[in-house]
Amino acid sequence: MKKNMIDPCQNHLLARLHADERERLFSELEQVDLKDGDILSEPNKISRYVYFPVASTVSLYYPMDHGISSEIALIGNEGMFSIVPVLGGETLPYMAMVETPGFAYRMEWKAFKRELDRSRNLREVILLYTQALFTQMAQLSICGRHHSLRQQLCLHLLLLHDRSSADRFVLTQQTIAHMLGVRRESVTKASVELRENGFIDYRRGYLTVLNRSGLEGQCCECYGVVREEFYRLLG
Numbered sequence: 001m002k003k004n005m006i007d008p009c010q011n012h013l014l015a016r017l018h019a020d021e022r023e024r025l026f027s028e029l030e031q032v033d034l035k036d037g038d039i040l041s042e043p044n045k046i047s048r049y050v051y052f053p054v055a056s057t058v059s060l061y062y063p064m065d066h067g068i069s070s071e072i073a074l075i076g077n078e079g080m081f082s083i084v085p086v087l088g089g090e091t092l093p094y095m096a097m098v099e100t101p102g103f104a105y106r107m108e109w110k111a112f113k114r115e116l117d118r119s120r121n122l123r124e125v126i127l128l129y130t131q132a133l134f135t136q137m138a139q140l141s142i143c144g145r146h147h148s149l150r151q152q153l154c155l156h157l158l159l160l161h162d163r164s165s166a167d168r169f170v171l172t173q174q175t176i177a178h179m180l181g182v183r184r185e186s187v188t189k190a191s192v193e194l195r196e197n198g199f200i201d202y203r204r205g206y207l208t209v210l211n212r213s214g215l216e217g218q219c220c221e222c223y224g225v226v227r228e229e230f231y232r233l234l235g
Contacts, residue, residue, distance in 0.1 A: 005031050008105050010165075011052040012078045012234065016125050025115055025122075029105040034058075034098045036170060040081060041096040049106040051081045056102030057163050059179050060094050070144065071179040073137050074099070074156070076163020078230060079129050085113045086126045099179065100160065100169045128233045135229040143222040144181070150190045152180055154219035157200065159226065161209050168208045194218070 008026055009015040017025065034040075034056045041047040043063070051058065057076040063069045072094055075081050081096050116123050136159070143152055156176065160169060173191060177184040194200045199214040200207060209215065216223065 006054055006103050008052065008054070010054045010077060011080075011105065013080055013125060013129055014052055014105070016234070018121055021115070021119050021122055025107070025112075028107045028111045028115075030107070032104055032106050034101055034104050036098060036101045036175075038098040038101075039095065040098065041092070041094075043093050043095050044091050046090055046109070047082060047084070047096075048109055050085060050109055050112045051104050051106045053077050053079075053081075053104040053163070054102070055164065055166070056098060056104050057100045057160060058096050058104075059099040060092075060096050061179060062094050069178055070181040071140060071156075073133055073140065074159045074163060074179075075133075076160070077165060078163050078234070079133060080126070083126065083130045083133065085109060085116055086123065086130060099175060100164060100171055102164070125234075132230045132233045136226045139222045139226050143220060147220045147222065149180070149182060149186055150193065150218065151220040151222075153187065153190045153194070154215050155223050156180065157207070157209065158212070158215055158219060158223050161212065161215075162227070167210075168206055170205060171207045172205050173202075 008029055040051060040058060053076050057074060058081050059071050060073040060075065060081065061069050061071045082092060084090060084092060116126065143155055153176065156179065173187045174184050177187040180187065191200070191202055195202055197214065199211045199218065201210055
């Protein structure tokens, strides 16, 4: 790997690997610049690569026939896309799209699968991450059914904040509406309320978290469930 490349250990899963595992894996990694809206995987199609975000986030969502979509999971520097190599199913019925642009590392699917078969520690780390990711997916489903749009927006922003290690994101209200499966006007109204209370700032396609504790106070219990499960399993 080139010396001027971003440290792969900024991805939390890669940081947990043993020295010998890092040496083998890192030799296979390629740093890529993910653009807003890039499609990393189509539904029911085999993806050539697995991705480890460093300074970007990827949304896993389900596009429905009538044009509405619903986010399944948000993935950033805490994890990877996709977990298919460890599960063995080859494909997922969901789409993976870059939500906030930035850097990531990618590795060919087959090379990663070989390393999974070789390394018990890597396999255990990815399985723990898979369990935590399932918790996030379940909680997002619960939140969408039982909590207000304002609470759902706060949950999304907190997860985004955790997974990008940044306070300022390139993020449009249309993108948020797309991920939450609601009208843009509804997201605009909820965003204005959060901005008027000093929790966020929003202008020209950039969203900035100003008061994280304030967002947590406005959010439902879903965020705490997801955060505690990730911490319990992965530290």
